[in-house]
Amino acid sequence: xxxxxxxxxxxxxxxxxxxxxxxxxxxxxxxxxxxxxxxxxxxxxxxxxxxxxxxxxxxxxxxxxxxxxxxxxxxxxxxxxxxxxxxxxxxxxxxxxxxxxxxxxxxxxxxxxxxxxxxxxxxxxxxxxxxxxxxxxxxxxxxxxxxxxxxxxxxxxxxxxxxxxxxxxxxxxxxxxxxxxxxxxxxxxxxxxxxxxxxxxxxxxxxxxxxxxxxxxxxxxxxxxxxxxxxxxxxxxxxxxxxxxxxxxxxxxxxxxxxxxxxxxxxxxxxxxxxxxxxxxxxxxxxxxxxxxxx
Numbered sequence: 001x002x003x004x005x006x007x008x009x010x011x012x013x014x015x016x017x018x019x020x021x022x023x024x025x026x027x028x029x030x031x032x033x034x035x036x037x038x039x040x041x042x043x044x045x046x047x048x049x050x051x052x053x054x055x056x057x058x059x060x061x062x063x064x065x066x067x068x069x070x071x072x073x074x075x076x077x078x079x080x081x082x083x084x085x086x087x088x089x090x091x092x093x094x095x096x097x098x099x100x101x102x103x104x105x106x107x108x109x110x111x112x113x114x115x116x117x118x119x120x121x122x123x124x125x126x127x128x129x130x131x132x133x134x135x136x137x138x139x140x141x142x143x144x145x146x147x148x149x150x151x152x153x154x155x156x157x158x159x160x161x162x163x164x165x166x167x168x169x170x171x172x173x174x175x176x177x178x179x180x181x182x183x184x185x186x187x188x189x190x191x192x193x194x195x196x197x198x199x200x201x202x203x204x205x206x207x208x209x210x211x212x213x214x215x216x217x218x219x220x221x222x223x224x225x226x227x228x229x230x231x232x233x234x235x236x237x238x239x240x241x242x243x244x245x246x247x248x249x250x251x252x253x254x255x256x257x258x259x260x261x262x263x264x265x266x267x268x269x270x271x272x273x274x275x276x277x278x279x280x281x282x283x284x285x286x287x288x289x290x291x292x293x294x295x
Contacts, residue, residue, distance in 0.1 A: 044114035048093035064173035153237035
């Protein structure tokens with residue numbers, strides 16, 4: 001996939017404050033993604049937009065054990081980085097263009113959702129109240145994509161694959177979950193159901209119930225929707241990506257040594273796992289998650 005742009009609001013300092021106030025509850029279904037060729041309606045790719053590609057390669061390579069393969073794109077000196085985990089595709093990255101920076105587009109991780117037809121899905125998205133920021137276009141001979149903003153303002157991309165390929169998930173160093181943080185969860189969940197056929201399971205493992213919704217794509221649990229809280233109005237709508245790790249605390253310590261800033265320090269959810277939310281040195285937010293053995 002080639003680099004693209006996403007029009008999203010800049011993360012504010014309020015996100016950091018709210019992350020400490022809002023206990024996100026991705027309970028027993030964490031890491032239920034299947035580690036295989038992605039299914040329609042599931043997350044099929046994740047892409048970093050950054051201000052310093054070389055620094056990002058060093059940071060994530062050291063943090064997750066990724067290796068980087070730079071693919072030249074556009075003018076000389078511009079390239080698209082394919083990240084690999086043990087020789088398998090796990091993520092990608094590119095440098096934000098000057099015009100994107102002028103518009104205030106911040107460093108961020110962007111998610112892609114697999115669809116059968118980018119054009120048909122874009123039409124469904126428009127009818128369901130979403131905003132097609134970039135209409136479907138061909139990404140060489142690899143696939144066809146579009147950039148979307150849901151009705152509540154969270155950005156993502158859709159991907160129609162023309163060539164099959166594996167996307168590593170649900171193992172240390174790979175994407176394992178994604179949370180939709182939305183100021184209007186009711187409208188947002190209805191939108192994703194209308195477009196992708198997602199279903200939702202209410203968290204019943206908390207006492208009192210947390211209100212967290214687990215996103216189900218077919219038989220797979222792929223993410224969640226935290227409940228609306230008073231501080232939610234201060235948080236720009238966004239998808240937060242979680243990467244699985246073997247040891248949350250040691251990974252967090254390594255990230256801190258390399259310049260990461262923490263929105264939420266390592267925190268344990270009983271019978272679920274230990275996680276933290278952080279910004280990489282360039283400011284892209286993501287989470288790390290260490291699952292606990294299920295009882």
